[in-house]
Amino acid sequence: MKHPTANPKWTLPEGTALARMTREEVFDRVVANAEKLGDAKWSDVVSDRWDELFSKADGDELAQDIFKRFKEEEGRPFYAGCEIAVIEHPDLYVSRSEEATILSPDDFPEGVVGDGDNAFQAEDVTGEIMIVREVSEVDRLITEGVPEGVIGVIDDAGGTMTAPILPDFEAVICLAGTVRSHLAIIAREFGVPTLMNVRLARHLVDGEKVTVKYSTVAQNVEAYFGEDLNERAQIIPEG
Amino acid sequence: MSEWSIDEQQLLELNTYLQRTDDVLIHNCLTRTAQESKLFPIMPYLQMIFYDQYYRMPDLIRKATAVMSPEEMGHRARNSSLNMGKVTSWGTLNFYLNGRTNLLKAGMLKPEDNVEDLWTMVDWHKRFNAAFHRNAAHQWVLDSNDIAQEHDERVLQVFEADAFEANQELRDAAAKFTALGTQYNFLIHCESRVGLQCSGPYRLGGKRLMHTRDFTNMSECGFSWMDGVGDTVDHNNLTLVVLTDEVTMEITDWGTAYTQPENYQPRITGVGLYTSDFLTDRYVPVGMDSRQDLIDTLNEMSEQMKEATKKLYRRFSEMTMNQMIEAGIYTYFQCASDIARLAGVYEQREWEYIDERSARFWEIHNEEYSLDEYVSHFAAMDGHLAAQNDYYLHPVSYSVWRKSGGQGDVPPPGRNANLIPAHILDGHDYPRRVNPNGLSDSKGSSRLPEKSTPYTFVQGKLTQDEMNQAAREFNSPLLESPWRNFDEQHVKWNHEDEDVQAMYRYTQESSRLLKDKGSSLVRADIEEIRRAAGENAWSDIETGAAKPVPAEA
Numbered sequence: 203m204k205h206p207t208a209n210p211k212w213t214l215p216e217g218t219a220l221a222r223m224t225r226e227e228v229f230d231r232v233v234a235n236a237e238k239l240g241d242a243k244w245s246d247v248v249s250d251r252w253d254e255l256f257s258k259a260d261g262d263e264l265a266q267d268i269f270k271r272f273k274e275e276e277g278r279p280f281y282a283g284c285e286i287a288v289i290e291h292p293d294l295y296v297s298r299s300e301e302a303t304i305l306s307p308d309d310f311p312e313g314v315v316g317d318g319d320n321a322f323q324a325e326d327v328t329g330e331i332m333i334v335r336e337v338s339e340v341d342r343l344i345t346e347g348v349p350e351g352v353i354g355v356i357d358d359a360g361g362t363m364t365a366p367i368l369p370d371f372e373a374v375i376c377l378a379g380t381v382r383s384h385l386a387i388i389a390r391e392f393g394v395p396t397l398m399n400v401r402l403a404r405h406l407v408d409g410e411k412v413t414v415k416y417s418t419v420a421q422n423v424e425a426y427f428g429e430d431l432n433e434r435a436q437i438i439p440e441g
Numbered sequence: 442m443s444e445w446s447i448d449e450q451q452l453l454e455l456n457t458y459l460q461r462t463d464d465v466l467i468h469n470c471l472t473r474t475a476q477e478s479k480l481f482p483i484m485p486y487l488q489m490i491f492y493d494q495y496y497r498m499p500d501l502i503r504k505a506t507a508v509m510s511p512e513e514m515g516h517r518a519r520n521s522s523l524n525m526g527k528v529t530s531w532g533t534l535n536f537y538l539n540g541r542t543n544l545l546k547a548g549m550l551k552p553e554d555n556v557e558d559l560w561t562m563v564d565w566h567k568r569f570n571a572a573f574h575r576n577a578a579h580q581w582v583l584d585s586n587d588i589a590q591e592h593d594e595r596v597l598q599v600f601e602a603d604a605f606e607a608n609q610e611l612r613d614a615a616a617k618f619t620a621l622g623t624q625y626n627f628l629i630h631c632e633s634r635v636g637l638q639c640s641g642p643y644r645l646g647g648k649r650l651m652h653t654r655d656f657t658n659m660s661e662c663g664f665s666w667m668d669g670v671g672d673t674v675d676h677n678n679l680t681l682v683v684l685t686d687e688v689t690m691e692i693t694d695w696g697t698a699y700t701q702p703e704n705y706q707p708r709i710t711g712v713g714l715y716t717s718d719f720l721t722d723r724y725v726p727v728g729m730d731s732r733q734d735l736i737d738t739l740n741e742m743s744e745q746m747k748e749a750t751k752k753l754y755r756r757f758s759e760m761t762m763n764q765m766i767e768a769g770i771y772t773y774f775q776c777a778s779d780i781a782r783l784a785g786v787y788e789q790r791e792w793e794y795i796d797e798r799s800a801r802f803w804e805i806h807n808e809e810y811s812l813d814e815y816v817s818h819f820a821a822m823d824g825h826l827a828a829q830n831d832y833y834l835h836p837v838s839y840s841v842w843r844k845s846g847g848q849g850d851v852p853p854p855g856r857n858a859n860l861i862p863a864h865i866l867d868g869h870d871y872p873r874r875v876n877p878n879g880l881s882d883s884k885g886s887s888r889l890p891e892k893s894t895p896y897t898f899v900q901g902k903l904t905q906d907e908m909n910q911a912a913r914e915f916n917s918p919l920l921e922s923p924w925r926n927f928d929e930q931h932v933k934w935n936h937e938d939e940d941v942q943a944m945y946r947y948t949q950e951s952s953r954l955l956k957d958k959g960s961s962l963v964r965a966d967i968e969e970i971r972r973a974a975g976e977n978a979w980s981d982i983e984t985g986a987a988k989p990v991p992a993e994a
Contacts, residue, residue, distance in 0.1 A: 359478030
């Protein structure tokens with residue numbers, strides 16, 4: 203059976219290598235399986251013979267092939283956003299935040315270690331950095347409490363990872379997301395000063411003291427629609 | 442075997458709806474969110490739900506609409522806060538369409554395949570939303586420039602009249618409740634916002650606005666992971682009424698309120714609190730006997746949610762990755778479950794399993810590919826099967842380019858709407874339904890424990906059978922003629938008629954200030970009623986509550 207959509211007149215390339223190779227592997231398998239179906243009617247195949255077009259075994263096999271091909275071509279395992287993926291499958295994943303891009307110090311004014319989009323305008327905060335990346339760390343802080351005056355550094359713009367302890371931070375620096383992300387929405391509701399989408403000249407270190415310019419005007423929520431961005435709020439090391 | 446066919450009028454209508462739906466999707470994906478979570482495997486569950494929605498939802502909708510029309514469901518959702526509303530009806534259709542996109546791009550469908558299912562989904566969405574948005578008369582919130590005015594005047598008048606003027610203690614209690622409720626709700630819903638829905642803003646005069654914030658599925662509900670966690674939270678659904686001064690606001694199709702200034706809490710001037718569900722036809726006041734009662738209730742609810750958050754966090758942290766993916770899938774899949782509950786045909790087992798056809802794609806949807814696929818389909822609109830002809834400009838991506846001042850090249854001709862080819866009118870080889878034999882064609886399994894506790898309602902805890910029986914026996918004069926058809930266009934000309942007066946009095950039955958006041962009230966009357974009760978009218982209050990607040994209302 204000739205596959206009905208195998209040869210579109212217009213095409214666009216996929217934006218990433220993984221999207222391209224996954225589409226190629228899956229689509230090619232479906233086309234090959236369709237050819238094995240002889241004179242079968244497409245409508246019967248879609249409805250009743252779906253597992254002959256693409257089976258669970260096809261999916262499982264291709265997942266392994268794609269990983270192998272990806273690792274060979276890209277030289278790394280898959281990125282994972284969530285912690286549990288790395289814990290359960292350390293062979294398959296590396297945490298995306300481990301690979302966070304650090305910019306050159308030349309990208310920032312002298313004495314500035316980073317900047318971000320302000321979720322809302324508040325007073326500047328000076329405090330000690332506490333990096334929170336793991337569920338077990340959050341679990342410990344639920345029991346022991348967050349020390350006073352701490353600026354939490356979070357690499358997740360979601361609203362759940364630090365849910366039980368977020369209001370206990372003096373302020374937050376988030377290495378991802380936008381001012382429309384769930385974390386920014388919740389931070390505004392709690393009134394916890396928060397920078398989103400933070401870029402750094404170097405990694406921040408647990409216990410180091412910084413001042414964050416939360417008095418900077420809040421980032422324009424429409425900026426992601428091509429309109430003007432407001433000034434980013436700066437992070438300045440103390441001492 | 443269905444022999445359903447589409448005519449040209451239906452085809453053009455369907456394609457127009459598909460394009461508009463996609464414009465709204467792409468707009469929101471480009472501007473509203475960053476899909477990520479360190480706790481939840483959000484991208485795999487987001488992609489996997491699309492398949493289950495494609496394979497099962499049309500038949501689940503047919504099952505419910507055999508009992509209750511989409512219009513009836515829309516009226517019910519407008520009269521009390523259900524989980525089914527803006528964002529969940531959006532999800533019900535869009536998750537299905539996104540499943541269709543995934544399967545099209547994998548070469549497992551042609552655009553015209555299962556066109557009867559597609560029609561069923563679009564028809565349900567169109568009719569539900571037309572009834573739900575009857576007052577605003579928009580299909581999409583984006584079409585009304587991101588204002589979501591759903592409630593009827595008779596409801597809004599009670600909200601406005603009965604709200605307590607905010608002193609600092611009430612303002613703090615409301616802010617804390619909103620923050621903890623939002624956070625707890627994100628956690629219940631595996632990082633998604635489908636349990637949070639705002640409506641409004643509604644005009645109060647001057648620079649004053651009113652909006653409502655619904656928090657749903659807060660207690661033991663349709664999610665098995667809430668068993669023994671939500672039991673200490675008294676109310677399953679809560680609606681917070683918030684009055685503000687000198688705050689501008691937009692509310693999106695995803696039900697989220699964005700304010701200017703962002704920290705609007707100091708500008709809260711009034712607050713009210715209500716509960717409701719699909720077995721109530723009106724909003725039931727919660728802690729509304731006095732301002733102090735409201736403050737105490739909000740603080741008590743905040744403590745309940747805070748403790749439940751800790752319990753739920755630990756429950757999720759004990760799950761495997763696959764269990765968390767399933768929890769996320771069920772969260773999104775159950776967006777539509779109120780339609781079965783409303784119809785009294787809800788069966789928990791139909792809403793918590795993974796279809797074997799979806800399971801084919803489980804291993805392929807690793808974390809990175811799932812994110813890449815999301816961006817490819819719903820933001821970049823790229824890929825082998827995504828292109829339109831060389832001249833095509835997508836309305837959203839071109840708009841972004843234009844607003845950027847034309848930076849870079851004109852966007853590529855990507856298109857995600859996947860319209861139905863007109864050759865279908867001449868007859869071609871395509872299936873009508875994904876399940877030729879109905880829901881019995883769907884088989885699957887689950888890794889999560891079965892739900893074991895009753896469901897939470899205003900009237901108490903109900904088992905599945907009790908819930909379905911109560912739903913089938915439910916009736917309300919608000920949902921029957923003539924009141925059902927007393928929309929605002931009728932009220933405008935007939936507010937003095939006894940039938941209209943009776944409908945307003947019914948709505949006002951539990952109101953502390955408007956009880957029995959009837960249907961001819963306008964804002965000036967409400968202001969006088971508040972003054973007569975020893976409370977400030979909202980126009981009497983200067984920004985920041987400069988005037989003294991009465992000691993106790």
